[in-house]
Amino acid sequence: MDLTKKRLGVLLSTGLEHPNLETAVALTQTALDRGADVYLYLIDEGVRALDDPRIRALPERGAKMFVCAYGCQKRGIPLRDSDRLTYCGLVVLTDLLNGTERFIALN
Amino acid sequence: MSGGAGVSGEAGSVPDTAPVVVLISADPRRSHRANEAMRIGLGVVAGENDVTFVLTGPGVHLLDADTDELVDGDDIARFRANLRALGIPFHVEADAIPSDTDWNADRHEVVPITRERIAELVRQGRRFLAF
Numbered sequence: 001m002d003l004t005k006k007r008l009g010v011l012l013s014t015g016l017e018h019p020n021l022e023t024a025v026a027l028t029q030t031a032l033d034r035g036a037d038v039y040l041y042l043i044d045e046g047v048r049a050l051d052d053p054r055i056r057a058l059p060e061r062g063a064k065m066f067v068c069a070y071g072c073q074k075r076g077i078p079l080r081d082s083d084r085l086t087y088c089g090l091v092v093l094t095d096l097l098n099g100t101e102r103f104i105a106l107n
Numbered sequence: 108m109s110g111g112a113g114v115s116g117e118a119g120s121v122p123d124t125a126p127v128v129v130l131i132s133a134d135p136r137r138s139h140r141a142n143e144a145m146r147i148g149l150g151v152v153a154g155e156n157d158v159t160f161v162l163t164g165p166g167v168h169l170l171d172a173d174t175d176e177l178v179d180g181d182d183i184a185r186f187r188a189n190l191r192a193l194g195i196p197f198h199v200e201a202d203a204i205p206s207d208t209d210w211n212a213d214r215h216e217v218v219p220i221t222r223e224r225i226a227e228l229v230r231q232g233r234r235f236l237a238f
Contacts, residue, residue: 011236013143044143090150097127097151097234105113105236107140 004035009100011093013107015045016052020106025054027104032061039096043068046106047077050085059084066092113235121233126157128232130225134165135177141169142179144238145186152195159232160190161225163200166238170197171205172212191215200225 008031014020024040031038040063042049047067049055059065065085072079072087079087086092097103113130129148135141145160152158162169169187174180190197196216204210204219211217220228229235 013140013238043147044140090147091154093147094151094154094156098154098156103234105234107113107144107236107238 002035003031005037006035006102007037007039007100009039009041009096009103011041011043011096011103011105011107012046012049013042013044013105015048018045021049021052021055024049024106025052025058028058028063029061032058032063038063039066039100040064041066041068041093041096042071043093044071047071047075050077050081056081056084066096068093113237121231123233124157125231125233126159127151127234127236128159128161128229130161130163130229130235130237131166131169132162132164133238135169135171135179135183136165137178139178140238141166142177142183142186144236145169145183145190147236149186149189152190152193158195159198159228160195161198161200161220161228162203163222163225164203167199167203167205167210170199170211170213170215170217171207172209187213187215198225198228 012024028038067087069087131141131144133140148158174184177183196218198218198220201219
C-alpha cells in the first residue's frame with residue numbers, strides 16, 4: 001500500500017517494559033518505508049522510550065517526534081536531543097489528533 | 108484496562124465534527140494513569156474539540172469524594188473542577204457506579220450508560236483514546 005503523503009499519528013504512553021514499544025517502533029518504521037509522514041508523540045511513561053535506541057533513531061529516518069515536556073519534568077528526565085525532537089504540550093497532541101488521516105493510541 | 112490501543116480510522120469514515128472519545132478504565136486508587144487520561148482529555152477540550160469522557164470499571168472512582176485516597180488526587184480534583192466548569196459530563200458505566208452515598212459528591216453531571224452504549228460512543232467517535 002502506497003502511503004505517500006498520508007499522515008499517521010502515533011501516541012505512546014507506556015514505558016520501556018511494555019510491548020507497545022515494539023508496536024510503536026515497527027509501525028513507525030513500516031509506515032515510513034511506505035512513504036507516510038509519521039508523527040510520534042511520547043507522553044506519560046512513554047517519555048522513557050527516549051532511552052530506547054530504536055526510538056531515538058526514528059527522527060533520522062524521517063519521523064517527526066514530539067515529547068511531553070510535562071511528563072519529562074515530572075519524572076526528572078532532562079531535555080536532550082532537542083535538535084532532533086520537539087518538547088511540547090497537549091496543544092501539539094491536539095493538532096495531531098485533528099491533522100492526521102489515521103491516529104493510533106498505544107496506551 | 109492496563110493497556111489498550113485505540114485505532115482511529117481513516118478520515119472521512121466519521122464526520123469531522125464527531126467527538127474525541129476518552130475512555131478511562133484505569134483505577135485512580137492504584138494508578139496515576141486515570142488522572143493522566145483526564146489531563147489529556149482536558150487538553151484536547153482546550154483545543155476546542157468536542158470530547159466525550161467515558162468512565163468504566165474502576166475508572167468510575169475518578170469521581171470519588173475523597174481525592175486524598177486517589178493517586179495524584181489534588182490534580183484529579185482540579186481537572187474535575189475544570190471539566191465541571193466547562194459543562195462537560197462524564198458518561199459512566201451504570202453497573203460500575205459505587206453505592207457509596209458520597210460518590211460524585213461534587214454533583215458533576217453524570218450520564219449513566221450501558222456497555223452497549225459505550226460501544227456505540229466509541230464507534231461514533233472521530234478519535235479514540237483508551238486508558
